[in-house]
Amino acid sequence: METARELWLAYRLRWKRRRLLARAVRKRRQLRAVADRTGAIQPGDILAFVAVRNEALQLPHFLDHHRGLGVDHFLVVDNDSDDGTRAWLADQADVSLWRTGHSYKRARFGVDWLTWLQIRHGHGHWCLTLDADEILIYPHHETRPLPALTERLDREGRESFGAMMLDMYPQGPPGAQPYAAGDDPFETLAWFDAGNHFIEVQPRLRNLWVRGGVRARVFFADRPRRAPTLNKIPLVRWNRRYVYNTSTHQILPRRLNAVYDAEGGESLSGVLLHTKFLNTIVARSREEKTRREHFEVADSYQAYYDALMADPDLWCPASTRYTGWRQLEALGLMSRGGWV
Amino acid sequence: MTARLGVILLVHTAFDRAEQVARHWARAGCPVVIHVDRAVPRARHDAFARALSDEARIVFSRRFRCEWGTWSLVAATQAAAETLLSRFPDVGHVYLASGACLPIRPVEELIDYLAARPETDFIESATTAEVPWTVGGLHEERFTLAFPFAWKRQRRLFDAYVELQRRIGRRREMPDGLVPHMGSQWWCLTRETLAAILRDPNRAAHDRFFRRVWIPDESYFQTLARRHARRIESRSLTVSKFDYQGRPHIFYDDHLTLLRRSRCFVARKIWPGADRLYDAFLTEAAGRAGRAEPDPARIDRLFAKGAERRTRARPGLWMQSSFPAEGRETSVTAAPYTLLHGFAELFEGVEAWLTASTGARVHGHLFAPERAEFADGATVIEGALTDSAALRDANPKAFLTSLIWNTRGRHQCFQFGPRDDQSLNWTIAQDPNARIAAVTGAWAVPLFRSGRPAAEVRAEAAHLQAVEADHLKVLRSPWTAARIRVWSMAEVVATPAQALRSVLSDMGAPEAAELEMPRLVDLEGFGAFLQELKNQGMHPYLTGDFPTGPASQRAAPRPPRKPYVVREP
Structure with a gap:
């Protein structure tokens, strides 16, 4: 009986994956190439896929950091920016840029657009799918760039790599912290919640569901079921048949979601340092609240946006100051696994 | 004139690094015989050979198509060894290394070390009963069964044939009364021992037998050295660690200090992108470690810790990449x-x-x-x-x-x-x-x-x-x-x-x-x-x-x- 149900679920998920892929193929018409440099992509290159909207402030550091890690080419979809993001991106030699004015929400929060680009350009490559406010780090990232990591994953026979989001925040109201494009955001976003995450297994897609952190502590203490999901699978050895299910939290086929060890050991994992709480958070919350483009159940997030717009101090005496990946490894937020 | 150290280099990838390392050996006066995997395209091989043509001490040997776990690696080594022994009659010790091996101590110190031990063969060689490494769960059966199929490409056939042989109770006899020994494939043998193995009157029988042994590069020389060597030091001069699944560990830039302090002569595998390691070790002047004995204990400890972490999570830690199924946890909580x-x-x-x-x-x-x-x-x-x-x-x-x-x-x-x-x-x-x-x-x-x-x-x-x-x-x-x-x-x-x-x-x-x-x-x-x-x-x-x-x-x-x-x- 149990197997029959499992088979039926596997069958349904296969069709879901096909549906999502077909949808992405349809949505390709919403994309207009601004700068297509994909001809420069070499076999074995590591690619990054990003959908952005008004990220001129974050992008310089974002690109620098991931370039430094060894991303060879960035494939970016710009959703109607009006802050110079597009022109700036179009000038970058390792960026291919598309634009669209269509709804971000109806493109499954940009995933449809990126899926199409992944079908076209990602097949056979290690692909990093990120938001512009996510900075990937992993054990030894200063001395072992992404090609070393992906080679390690290849050797372990792994096709996917998990990195949970860690919300970084300043001491004092975020709106009051200075930041200029290109600065290291962690000069001010130097703090995080180290030990209040809660995890469960989601059997349907076999992923872990990680929630908690500062947003749960400050904004969702009274309704934890709504606390933002933090687990992500940003790095995947792509196949054109793969597709992200919800953001990069879950992917199909579901075997790729097994980025954790269930046998009592620790697997290699990283962290996405989340730079959402730069000073732009207040204005951005105001805009998102009116655009209602961000979450599936937009209404229940009104209170969240209201709280963000009040620019609260997220810091508390039990906050932890960030010092580097070794600290996050020691705290158990990520793991080296056997990669010593 | 003292006997020289000769080097066999097995190369199949990362040619720029292999070239650097080959030159490094040659600069120290060591003749180098390079075997390039036949699977490497001709053009790539030729470009590599051309790049090294200015160095008279570097020669290339007959090419074999190499596949992990098979006889081809032994055949390639035999051919390279024959080339080395015949072309360079003054070679005393022969060091077997790969393109991903990096000398991490000045070669002069290795030469002195070997010159002080002219009759010693450095080859890890233990009887099958004593070795803990068993990829695929095979031990003594490496020798008693036959393995005509490639483990990496033909896993089903490989497994099925093993199973079949077990059922019918197959037991191949060791030829010539040899006692099976195994050990790291990276050895350093004296000319005498190596020549004796290659010129053994029963070599045809030995080769025929080992052709069907599994992973013979870990047992052919290890077994035959026991017959011919005068003095065996059962250890490898190359630090080479394996993870819990039998895959070699890789050294990166951040291992620089660790490798230095180990005072080992050669390390593998080195990540080809480890610029700092290559820069540091290929330019190091002699005299720092002098005659110190290699001491890989710290490296052993580090990798043992890694293996432990991979298979046994920190007690009481539930995190994004370690979430034990019920009953599999080391401990639910971290402390009393x-x-x-x-x-x-x-x-x-x-x-x-x-x-x-x-x-x-x-x-x-x-x-x-x-x-x-x-x-x-x-x-x-x-x-x-x-x-x-x-x-x-x-x-x-x-x-x-x-x-x-x-x-x-x-x-x-x-x-x-x-x-x-x-x-x-x-x-x-x-x-x-x-x-x-x-x-x-x-x-x-x-x-x-x-x-x-x-x-x-x-x-x-x-x-x-x-x-x-x-x-x-x-x-x-x-x-x-x-x-x-x-x-x-x-x-x-x-x-x-x-x-x-x-x-x-x-x-x-x-x-x-x-x-x-x-x-x-x-x-x-x-x-x-x-x-x-x-x-x-x-x-x-x-x-x-x-x-x-x-x-x-x-x-x-x-x-x-x-x-x-x-x-x-």
Whole structure:
């Protein structure tokens, strides 16, 4: 009986994956190439896929950091920016840029657009799918760039790599912290919640569901079921048949979601340092609240946006100051696994 | 003139690095014979050979198509060795290395080291019974079965053929009375031993046999050296570590200091992108380590730790890449902790008293319905864990494991009772880190002290007793692993020091001869209160027996009015 149900679920998920892929193929018409440099992509290159909207402030550091890690080419979809993001991106030699004015929400929060680009350009490559406010780090990232990591994953026979989001925040109201494009955001976003995450297994897609952190502590203490999901699978050895299910939290086929060890050991994992709480958070919350483009159940997030717009101090005496990946490894937020 | 060191280099990838390393050996005066895998395209091979054509000491040997685990690697080594021995008659020792091997100590020091040991063969060589490495679960069968299929490409055929041979009880005989030995494939043999192996009159028989052995590059020379060597040092001069799945570990830039301090001669595998390692070791001048013996112990320890971490998570850690299925965890929690059931109700100021006498962190009711009552009224503690009941109840187990993980290093203690969330009763009772001390029936004390009439609290009392009874069933089940002590309230009231002493010793407090004990709450009239509950039709059995009757006449254990001192008998 149990197997029959499992088979039926596997069958349904296969069709879901096909549906999502077909949808992405349809949505390709919403994309207009601004700068297509994909001809420069070499076999074995590591690619990054990003959908952005008004990220001129974050992008310089974002690109620098991931370039430094060894991303060879960035494939970016710009959703109607009006802050110079597009022109700036179009000038970058390792960026291919598309634009669209269509709804971000109806493109499954940009995933449809990126899926199409992944079908076209990602097949056979290690692909990093990120938001512009996510900075990937992993054990030894200063001395072992992404090609070393992906080679390690290849050797372990792994096709996917998990990195949970860690919300970084300043001491004092975020709106009051200075930041200029290109600065290291962690000069001010130097703090995080180290030990209040809660995890469960989601059997349907076999992923872990990680929630908690500062947003749960400050904004969702009274309704934890709504606390933002933090687990992500940003790095995947792509196949054109793969597709992200919800953001990069879950992917199909579901075997790729097994980025954790269930046998009592620790697997290699990283962290996405989340730079959402730069000073732009207040204005951005105001805009998102009116655009209602961000979450599936937009209404229940009104209170969240209201709280963000009040620019609260997220810091508390039990906050932890960030010092580097070794600290996050020691705290158990990520793991080296056997990669010593 | 002293004998020279010759090097065989097996190369199939990362040619720029192989070129650097080959030149490095040659610069130190070592002839180098390079074998390039036949699978490498001709153009690539030719470009590589051309790049090295200016160096007379570097020659190329006949190419074989190499596949992991098969004879081809031995054949390639044999051919390269023959080339080396015939082209360079003054070679004394022969070092077998790969393109991913990097000399991490000046080659001159290796030459001196070998010159001082002209008759010694450095080859790891142990009988099959003694070796722990068994990729694919094969041991002695590497020799007694035949392996015509490639493990990496033809796994099904490989496995099926192994199974078939096991069924029919196949046992290949070692030729020529050889005793099978295995060891690292990276050796350094004397010319005499190597020549004797290659010119052995029975070589055809040996080769025929080993052609069907599995992973013969780990056993051919290792077995035959035992026949021909004068003096074997059973160790490899190349540090090469394997992970728990039998794959070689890779060295990166951050291993620079580790490698330097190891004083080993050669390391593998080096990541081709490790610029710092190549820059540092290929330019190092002689004289630093001198004649020091190689000491790979630190490297061994590091990789052993890595293997351990990969297969055994840090106890009590539940995280994004380690989430054991039920029963597979190393430990649910990270450190010992204490659950006190009913003590806070019965003793005045027991929390402050425990803090003072044990140094532990003593919380209130962490699982209270209103909020997590952290010690000292804190609303947020280590790890930014908050007192929000909603967040805690979203995943109580995560709350407990986070609390213990975040505060490891200091013993945690918390109060518990039937008013609290009961969902972790089994988890805690089965956790060897838990110390549980329970006083049954103590829930009646707050009801009694509330001054509310028995008729009014009757339903609540019945409910609390039922909840506690369920918890006791768990604590008394044979499936628990916690250290559990249970007393009835009447027992504790009769001899309070005994219960408190057990709690102290469970929390690891030093034995004190004299101890000021906390005071029992005023129980004047408690017996009557229980009787009143009984009169209302409830049956408060978990408190134990308290004398009934009007308060004025009872001979209930009367708590002392001031703290008292207990002495050791």
